[in-house]
Amino acid sequence: MSNDPAIQPVGSFGEGGPLLLRPTRHGDARGWFVERFSDARFRAEVFDTVFAQDNRSFSARIGTVRGLHFQRSPFAQGKLIDIAAGAIFDAMVDLREGSPTYGHSAHVTIDAASGAQVWVPAGFAHGFCTLQPDTIVDYKVTARYAPETEGGLRWDDPALSIPWPDCADPETLTEKDRRWPGLADVAPMTATA
Ligand SMILES: Cc1cn([C@H]2C[C@H](O)[C@@H](COP(=O)(O)OP(=O)(O)O[C@H]3O[C@H](C)C(=O)[C@H](O)[C@H]3O)O2)c(=O)[nH]c1=O
Secondary structure, three states: OOOOOOEEEOOOOOOOOOEEEOOOEEEEOOEEEEOOOOHHHHHHHOOOOOOOEEEEEEEOOOOOEEEEEEEOOOOOOOEEEEEEEOEEEEEEEEOEOOOOOOOOEEEEEEEOOOOOEEEEOOOEEEEEEEOOOOEEEEEEEOOOOOHHHEEEOOOOOOOOOOOOOOOOOHHHOOHHHHOOOOHHHOOOEOOOO
16 A cells, blocks of 8 residues: 555555546646646556546536446446536545455535545445535546446435435436446456556
8 A cells, every 4th residue: 555645545445446546747837837737657666457448427406416336347347537617525445255344435615726635446436525516527448438337326325324425416417327226236357447
C-alpha cells in the first residue's frame, strides 16, 4: 500500500482496492497546471492497465443519483474518475468473487476545486450523487461500453449501508436505476478488465 499522500486507499479493501489520487497542481500567478492523467505514472504507481474509453456525464440537478453500475467480464471496467465541475459523493461496492470484503461499500467526496480523483478497480459497483448543480464527471474506463454485460445494484439497499447525502433525490433516478436488485440477489463478478 502506498504511503504517498498523493495516493490513499478509499475504504478498507486492502491491496488492489479503490484509491483516492491527488495529482499535483503546479500553481503560479495565472492559476495552475495539472497532468490529469499520465499513462506511465498510472501504470507504475496505481495499476498496470490500459484505458479503452473516456466518458463524461453532466448532471444539472444537485442530488442526482447515478448507479450503482458495473460491467461483467470480459468487459469489467476499472474507472478513473475526475470532476470537471461541481462535486460528487462517490460510492463503490466490492462485488469481486471470493473477496474477503465482498459486499462492503466505501464512499468519498471529490470535487473540481480540489482536483482529487478516484480509481475504482474492476469488480466494484460504482455510483455517485451530485453535491452541486451542473456537475460534470469525467472518467476513463478500462473496457469499452458493453451494455449487454451491464449489471447494477440498488443504490439504497439497506444491506450496503451507504450513507448517501441528504440531497440524494430518488426522483432523479432513471427507470433502469430504479429496478436494480439488492446485494442478496446479485451474482459476484470475476474482475477481468
Ligand atoms: C455508460 C455509457 C452510456 N452510454 C449511453 C447509454 C445511454 O443512452 C446514455 C446514458 O447511459 P446511463 O444512463 O447508463 O448513464 P449513467 O447512469 O451515467 O451510467 C454511468 O453511471 C455510473 C456512475 C457508472 O459508474 C458507469 O460508468 C455508467 O454506468 O449514455 C454510452 O453510450 N456509453 C457508455 O459508456
